[in-house]
Amino acid sequence: MIRVYKSPHTPTSLEKQTGKQYNNEDVKAQLVKDQHCKCYLCEQNTGKVFEIEHLTPQNSGINNIKEWNNLLLSCPYCNRKKSDKFNILNPLFNNIEDIIEQRIVECHISISTSEEDHETNQTVILLNRIYNGTNNIRDTKSELLFKDVQREINNFMGWLLNYKQNPSPENKGILTDSLKVVKEFLGFKYWIIKDSGLEPHFKDAIQWNKV
Numbered sequence: 001m002i003r004v005y006k007s008p009h010t011p012t013s014l015e016k017q018t019g020k021q022y023n024n025e026d027v028k029a030q031l032v033k034d035q036h037c038k039c040y041l042c043e044q045n046t047g048k049v050f051e052i053e054h055l056t057p058q059n060s061g062i063n064n065i066k067e068w069n070n071l072l073l074s075c076p077y078c079n080r081k082k083s084d085k086f087n088i089l090n091p092l093f094n095n096i097e098d099i100i101e102q103r104i105v106e107c108h109i110s111i112s113t114s115e116e117d118h119e120t121n122q123t124v125i126l127l128n129r130i131y132n133g134t135n136n137i138r139d140t141k142s143e144l145l146f147k148d149v150q151r152e153i154n155n156f157m158g159w160l161l162n163y164k165q166n167p168s169p170e171n172k173g174i175l176t177d178s179l180k181v182v183k184e185f186l187g188f189k190y191w192i193i194k195d196s197g198l199e200p201h202f203k204d205a206i207q208w209n210k211v
């Protein structure tokens, strides 16, 4: 999970239409564009199968249903996991990648933080459930997600090793390319870069959506 950028312009249908409908085509198209088709929670590319998630649950007030800043693109899996049970950090206004530490430790995904507030704690619990399953038992979907994270991160680690052994422009370019905002699982890559001490080399490449 990383900070998310959203266009400051509210899609027309949210402003002009009456009623509770929030999922018109213009809203979907803007969210897909802003979030590069990625789920804001697991950072996986959703393809064509996505949902519009309410950061603050719909049932907490009518104003939240059509509030542009409350709508985020999510995969169906993460939307179900979050449901209306979690009060998490707002990724539009927080540098999530700095606050939440995401790492793969052998066959487990470690989600941690040094902060102690309620929203950060809720975010840690939710991400842990998304990647490791409820009670640390993965179902089929969370196992598939874990394998995808593992595959991408293994590739990234290989490219990082190549760069450490030979910091050529070509090897740097491969890493920089995999750190583009359109790529998956950047929250994990961020902490690999930090842990490896190579942050000064890739400072510009890990500034996603920061203002």
Ligand SMILES: [Zn+2]
Pocket (backbone or CB within 6 Å): 039, 040, 041, 042, 043, 044, 074, 075, 076, 077, 078, 079
């Ligand atoms: Zn997801």
